[in-house]
Structures are given as C-alpha cells and as structure tokens.
Amino acid sequence: MAPLRVATVKNERNKIFMSSNDHFQLPSRGLSNECLQGSYWRMRLEAPEICRAACPGQFVHLHVPQIEGHILRRPFSICDVNDTVLTLVYKVVGTGTDAMQAIRPDAILDILGPLGHGFAPLPDDRPVYMLGGGYGCAAMLFAAHQAVASGKQAPHILLGARSKGDILLVDEFTKLGCPVEVSTDDGSMGVQGRITVLVEKALQEHPDALLQSCGPRPMLKAVAMLAEKCPDCSCEVSLDERMCCGVGACFGCVVKAKDPTSPEGWKYLRSCKEGPVFKAEEILW
Ligand SMILES: Cc1cc2nc3c(=O)[nH]c(=O)nc-3n(C[C@H](O)[C@H](O)[C@H](O)COP(=O)(O)OP(=O)(O)OC[C@H]3O[C@@H](n4cnc5c(N)ncnc54)[C@H](O)[C@@H]3O)c2cc1C
Ligand code: FES
Incomplete structure (x- = not known):
C-alpha cells in the first residue's frame, strides 16, 4: 500500500x-x-x-x-x-x-x-555490527540505511529471535547490501541458539568491532557482558524501558547507570532523554 x-x-x-x-x-x-x-x-x-x-x-x-x-x-x-x-x-x-x-x-x-538520544556516529576505521532482537531490528534498519546512505561500508546485521516468525526485515537489510546472519532459539531459521553465538563469532573475527544493538533487556545484557570481555570493542545498547511522558519530565523510565562519583556508585538516567541508546559499560546491569 x-x-x-x-x-x-x-x-x-x-x-x-x-x-x-x-x-x-x-x-x-x-x-x-x-x-x-x-x-x-x-x-x-x-x-x-x-x-x-x-x-x-x-x-x-x-x-x-x-x-x-x-x-x-x-x-x-x-x-x-x-x-x-x-x-x-x-x-x-x-x-x-x-x-x-x-x-x-x-x-x-x-x-x-x-x-531521545540515538546511536553515535559510525567510525570509518572499524567493522560495525548491528544487532536486532525481535522488533529491535526496526531501530537497526534506520541505522543501517543511514550508514549506507552516508557512504560507509554496509554494516553486518545479526538478527536473533525465538523463532523464524519473529525474524523481520531480512529482505530490507539485504537490499541495502548488508550481510545478514540469523539465530533462532528453536533453530527454525539460521543458527540454532541465542544471538550471542553470532556475537561471539563476530568478536573473534573482529575484536575491535563496534556493536550497536536493540532488543530485549536480557539479550542486551548478554551482549554487554561479551563486549566487556573484549577490551578493544565498543558496544551501544538501546533499552526499551516502559515510558510515560517520553520527554524527560516524569522520571518514569529511569535506569541505573554507573557513577563512581556518587556515594552509592550509581545514578538514575532517563531512558527517554539520556537514552534510549547508552554505552553498554554505563549501565548497571
Ligand atoms: C524507546 C522504545 C522503542 C520501542 N520500539 C518499538 C518498536 O519499534 N516496535 C515495537 O513493537 N515495540 C517497540 N517498543 C515497545 C512498545 O512501546 C510497547 O510494546 C508498546 O508500548 C506496548 O503497548 P500496548 O498498549 O500494546 O501494551 P500494554 O497493554 O501496555 O502491555 C502489554 C504487554 O507488553 C509489555 N510491554 C509494554 N511496554 C513494554 C516495553 N516498553 N518493553 C517491554 N515490554 C513492554 C507489558 O509489560 C505487557 O506484558 C519500544 C519501546 C521503547 C521504550
Ligand atoms: S518517560 Fe517521563 S522521564 Fe522518561
């Protein structure tokens, strides 16, 4: 239509x-x-x-x-x-x-x-992997589209979901020229297992990769933990906390972020204003 x-x-x-x-x-x-x-x-x-x-x-x-x-x-x-x-x-x-x-x-x-605050501008000198879990691939299509439109190398796309029916937009990513890899929990499409299987392989091949990811919190946490073990890579996560006002006024969407300067060692950040995209290492998982 x-x-x-x-x-x-x-x-x-x-x-x-x-x-x-x-x-x-x-x-x-x-x-x-x-x-x-x-x-x-x-x-x-x-x-x-x-x-x-x-x-x-x-x-x-x-x-x-x-x-x-x-x-x-x-x-x-x-x-x-x-x-x-x-x-x-x-x-x-x-x-x-x-x-x-x-x-x-x-x-x-x-x-x-x-x-909200989106993904950082893409680097020229390191491989970029964009990760989408379930409907999280929606945010990554715009990121991939912008990367290609700005003349950068097409990012690698890693998509993960429970089953084939939850893997979306593969054709759209492919049309942009992006290599796409898929994992499903039940093995109905791509590699059987969590998206972390694909991320581990990517980080072995490119330890300096930039990971940009959007999906359910457990997936993002698992990806952040893998990135933490890889000192040369960097990782951004888009959190989808429940929201009320959406413009930073109500503090209904806060997440705990590390803050060595506070007595508790953490502070609240608003997902709708300082996020939804954060550096993975900022978040107190
Ligand atoms: C920044 C951001 C971006 C998002 N992008 C997308 C997107 O591109 N596509 C998409 O389909 N959804 C996206 N979501 C989630 C979407 O906003 C919710 O699924 C939607 O608001 C649910 O509304 P509802 O009235 O249908 O559900 P409700 O009747 O309010 O809730 C139904 C069920 O969904 C769960 N739920 C509701 N909101 C969320 C949430 N934010 N995260 C996880 N579970 C939730 C509830 O706990 C409940 O189990 C995004 C959320 C955020 C915060
Ligand atoms: S939803 Fe109100 S501050 Fe984020």
Whole structure:
C-alpha cells in the first residue's frame, strides 16, 4: 500500500507546533498500516519535520486514537525515514498495539518526535555490527540505511529471535547490501541458539568491532557482558524501558547507570532523554 500524505494543517487545533527546540508534535492524517507477518505490523506516514530531524536510535511517541480512555502515548523506534515518509514496525502485544491494527488511512494521528538520544556516529576505521532482537531490528534498519546512505561500508546485521516468525526485515537489510546472519532459539531459521553465538563469532573475527544493538533487556545484557570481555570493542545498547511522558519530565523510565562519583556508585538516567541508546559499560546491569 502506498504511503498517504499528511493533511494540510489549517486550523489552530491541528496546527503543527514545536513542543521543544528538538522535536515536534505532529497531527497527521493518512498512513498505510499493513501486516508484515504474524503479529508484526508496519505503519507508514508522512511526517516531513520528524524525518528531517531524526537520527538512528531515536523514537516517536504515538497517541493511539482508538484508546481515548488511555492517556499514555506508546513509544516506537523510528524504523526508517525516506524523504518525508516515516516507517514504524510494531508488534501487537497489548491494548495500544492491538488498537493500532485498526488505524485506517483517514485517521488523524498525534505523534511526538523525534525523541531521545540515538546511536553515535559510525567510525570509518572499524567493522560495525548491528544487532536486532525481535522488533529491535526496526531501530537497526534506520541505522543501517543511514550508514549506507552516508557512504560507509554496509554494516553486518545479526538478527536473533525465538523463532523464524519473529525474524523481520531480512529482505530490507539485504537490499541495502548488508550481510545478514540469523539465530533462532528453536533453530527454525539460521543458527540454532541465542544471538550471542553470532556475537561471539563476530568478536573473534573482529575484536575491535563496534556493536550497536536493540532488543530485549536480557539479550542486551548478554551482549554487554561479551563486549566487556573484549577490551578493544565498543558496544551501544538501546533499552526499551516502559515510558510515560517520553520527554524527560516524569522520571518514569529511569535506569541505573554507573557513577563512581556518587556515594552509592550509581545514578538514575532517563531512558527517554539520556537514552534510549547508552554505552553498554554505563549501565548497571
Ligand atoms: C524507546 C522504545 C522503542 C520501542 N520500539 C518499538 C518498536 O519499534 N516496535 C515495537 O513493537 N515495540 C517497540 N517498543 C515497545 C512498545 O512501546 C510497547 O510494546 C508498546 O508500548 C506496548 O503497548 P500496548 O498498549 O500494546 O501494551 P500494554 O497493554 O501496555 O502491555 C502489554 C504487554 O507488553 C509489555 N510491554 C509494554 N511496554 C513494554 C516495553 N516498553 N518493553 C517491554 N515490554 C513492554 C507489558 O509489560 C505487557 O506484558 C519500544 C519501546 C521503547 C521504550
Ligand atoms: S518517560 Fe517521563 S522521564 Fe522518561
């Protein structure tokens, strides 16, 4: 389905306004919303301001119109931007994402973004591995796309999930020219085992690699522990803590980070503001 256009914004209620100096609240009308596979969906909408400002690893906070009684927005990684079109990939897991399946092209969506601190700029002189666990591959597609668009070598992509049905976007990564390796817990696709099997192999071949990763916390912790044993590599993790405001105001999304200067040896960082992407060694796992 082709992406549709955002409504021309005319009245006071629907006008686009800058809610801070780095993100937008964007009422938009029109999108495509299609099932990718199983419980995974892809939504495209035209959001030029967000597309222009977005960096890999950032997210948008979406108000789901069908659940008016629920005031909290839902956070989703920016999966790709293409000119003025923003793509999200979401897994149906509960009330909000269930309602998102019913969003039709005539819906008005209220989106806040781009939000958060994304991945660091890529180096020229070392191999880059991008790791996606389950829907975590959504954030990595944008990162890979940007890497290729900026003339860097196509990153290696490592995807891991429980089963074949949870491995997403392989064709999209392949079209970008990225070598893709897959692991599944049940062996239904790629190597049988956790994604750490692939990461161990990658670090043996390239001990100075940069790892950029997004996925469930246990996966990120396991990857961080492997990276810790490899002094020449570096590792970034995108944490998907549950969020309330999404803009740094409520402290509902904090994670514990190491802080040798505090008496306790740690401090809280807001996942929506200082993250969601952190250096792996910063986090108190
Ligand atoms: C920065 C960020 C980026 C994200 N990117 C994506 C993405 O690209 N694609 C995607 O499908 N999802 C993504 N998520 C997770 C997504 O926001 C949640 O799945 C969604 O908000 C659930 O809403 P719901 O109303 O359907 O679920 P609820 O009814 O609120 O909850 C249903 C179940 O999902 C669990 N859940 C809810 N939120 C989270 C969360 N943040 N992390 C883990 N489990 C959760 C609940 O514990 C519960 O078991 C991201 C989250 C964050 C914080
Ligand atoms: S969700 Fe409110 S501070 Fe992060």
